[in-house]
Every structure is written in C-alpha cells, then in structure tokens.
Amino acid sequence: MEAVTTGVADGLWFEVIDGPDGADSVILSAGLGGSAAFWSPQMEALTGRFRVILYDHRGTGRSDRSLKPDHSVASMAEDIRSVLDATGTATAHLVGHAAGGNAGLQLALDHPDRLDRLVVVNGWSRPDxxxxxxxxxxxxxxxAYGPRAYVEAQSLFLYPPDWISEHDALLKAQDDHHEAGFPRVDVMLARIGALLAFDIDDRLKDIPHPVLVAASADDMLVPPLLSRRLAEGLPNATLDVVPWGGHAFTATVSGAFNARLVAFLNGDI
Structure with missing residues (x-):
C-alpha cells in the first residue's frame, strides 16, 4: 500500500501519495470548487503508477479560507509552486480542471522549469x-440567495440532463456536502472574478510543454470551441473531445478520460 503524507504550506493543505521508485510526480488542481476530492474518480488510475500530489485551493476545503490581496489566476499558479516546493517536487506533470487548468497554463509561463506535461480540462486562454x-x-x-441556491444550480452547469435525472439522490446528498463546506461568499466571488479576468491568448506560443487539451462536446459551461482555440494556439498540444459527459466529464465518463490521461502522462500520445 502506498505511503500517504499530508501537510500545510503557506496555508495550503496538501497530500502526497507515494508511487513506485522513480515514478513521475503528478499534481492535481481542481476547478472552481477547489477541493482535492474532485479527483476521486482518477485516483485508482493514477496511484500505483505515479507519485500523486493533491491540494485544496486557497480559500477552499482544508486550506486557508481567506485569499491574499489581488487574487488572480497568477496567484493560483504561485500556490501550485508553493505546494511543489513544500513536497520537494522539482518538476511534475499537472492535471487541472477549468480554474486548475488555467492556473497550470499560467504556471507554464511563469515557472516553465517546474512542469513536464500539462493536462488542461475545460480550460480557456481568454475571456468568453x-x-x-x-x-x-x-x-x-x-x-441574492446565498450558497444553497448556488450549489443547487451547480449541477445544471456540470452534468448532462439525463445524467442529472438518473443521479438525483446522489446530487441532493452532494448539495448538502457542498453547502456545508462552501467558501466565504467574498472568496467565491473573487475566484470567479479571477477566472473572468484571465487572458493569456497572446502568450500561448510561449508554452512549449506537451499539453493535452481535454473537453466534452456537450459542456454547457465552457464550450468546446474554447478548448479548440487553446489547442490551436499552443505549439505542442493534443486536443481530445469526448462526445458526451458535460463539464464534469472526468466523473461522468471517468473510464474514457482516465485511459487518455494515463496514456498522455506516459508519453504514449
């Protein structure tokens, strides 16, 4: 069984799951919700193959529940660097969903030596x-209505309609969980503002890393045209679009995503 260690660095909670001797490190960065638990559907596929690093974004989960001044996607990238430093990780593959993917792109620009391969799930290069x-x-x-209304509406942005209909009981339980752990309202608003201000469209050519740009054709929050634009602007990108699964297709079609993810991290695609 892999050894697991946890810690806190600069207010950021992290967890490291050791892999085989000499295994590459993979750091996982969640989307707007910020919780490391988002990656639960990927853990079986990654552990045992890689050294896996998880963390909760600043302002969320078990990390410091406040943000530093002038919060931005660049701030999120610096937080990733802090976690890499704290875990003794010189370089790592990074897998990021939406906000986490955008932060990965920013890290590739600001600290290119810290990244090997990059996976951007439902990301973008400029406001849309x-x-x-x-x-x-x-x-x-x-x-207007507070966190409960926000989390109840969240499923509409994350999942396909038929998946919602078939998983109503699960989603209601998740609503309770997400409401209980919801960030402060000002923190969530600042995180949303940072994403809407993110624009590196004219700098994509400066990211030489191999990048898997992953999207779903039916994502109603981040349309796949943004992933296509991202892939076209990056010098070394592979675009992978699944036909169905919604914004959270890493969960709804996790098997298909995990197979492509592991193949990319291994350098097979």
Missing amino acids: PHVARCFTARTRLLE
Missing part, C-alpha cells in the same frame, strides 16, 4: 461571452 454569462448568473444567485 458564454462563460461570462454563466458565471454572471451563478454570481447573482449567490449574492
């Missing part, structure tokens, strides 16, 4: 009107 409309609706729900 559709994404902005979705986040504006979520922001207004949060401001």
Whole structure:
C-alpha cells in the first residue's frame, strides 16, 4: 500500500501519495470548487503508477479560507509552486480542471522549469461571452440567495440532463456536502472574478510543454470551441473531445478520460 503524507504550506493543505521508485510526480488542481476530492474518480488510475500530489485551493476545503490581496489566476499558479516546493517536487506533470487548468497554463509561463506535461480540462486562454454569462448568473444567485441556491444550480452547469435525472439522490446528498463546506461568499466571488479576468491568448506560443487539451462536446459551461482555440494556439498540444459527459466529464465518463490521461502522462500520445 502506498505511503500517504499530508501537510500545510503557506496555508495550503496538501497530500502526497507515494508511487513506485522513480515514478513521475503528478499534481492535481481542481476547478472552481477547489477541493482535492474532485479527483476521486482518477485516483485508482493514477496511484500505483505515479507519485500523486493533491491540494485544496486557497480559500477552499482544508486550506486557508481567506485569499491574499489581488487574487488572480497568477496567484493560483504561485500556490501550485508553493505546494511543489513544500513536497520537494522539482518538476511534475499537472492535471487541472477549468480554474486548475488555467492556473497550470499560467504556471507554464511563469515557472516553465517546474512542469513536464500539462493536462488542461475545460480550460480557456481568454475571456468568453458564454462563460461570462454563466458565471454572471451563478454570481447573482449567490449574492441574492446565498450558497444553497448556488450549489443547487451547480449541477445544471456540470452534468448532462439525463445524467442529472438518473443521479438525483446522489446530487441532493452532494448539495448538502457542498453547502456545508462552501467558501466565504467574498472568496467565491473573487475566484470567479479571477477566472473572468484571465487572458493569456497572446502568450500561448510561449508554452512549449506537451499539453493535452481535454473537453466534452456537450459542456454547457465552457464550450468546446474554447478548448479548440487553446489547442490551436499552443505549439505542442493534443486536443481530445469526448462526445458526451458535460463539464464534469472526468466523473461522468471517468473510464474514457482516465485511459487518455494515463496514456498522455506516459508519453504514449
């Protein structure tokens, strides 16, 4: 059984699951929710093959529940660097979902020597009107009605309609869990603001790393056209679009995603 260690660095909770001797390190960075638990569907595929590093984003989960001043996606990238430093990790593959993927792109620009391969799931390189409309609706729900309304609406942005219908009991239980651990409202609003301000479109050519750009054709929060644009702008990108699964296709079709993920991290694609 792999050894597991946990710690806190600069207010960031992290966990390291050791892999085989000489195994590559993989750090996983969640999306807007920020919780390491987001990656539960990937753990069986990754542990035993890689040294896996998990962490909760600043402002969420078990990490410091406040943000530093002038929070931005660049701040999120610096937090990843802090976790790499704290875990004694010189270089790692990074797998990021939405906010986590954008932070990975920023890390590739700011600290290129710390990354090997990069996986960006449902990410983007510049603000988009559709994404902005979705986040504006979520922001207004949060401001007017509070976290419960926000988390109840969240499933509509994350999952395909038929999957929601078939998993209603599970989603209701998740709503309770997410409400109980919801970040402070000002923290969530600042995190959303950072994502809407993120724009590295004219710098994509400066990211030489191998990048798997992963998306779902039916993602209604981050349309796949943004992943196509991202892949076209990166010098060394592979675009992979699944036909169904929604914004959280890492969970709804985890088997297909995990197979592509492991193949990419191993250098097979």
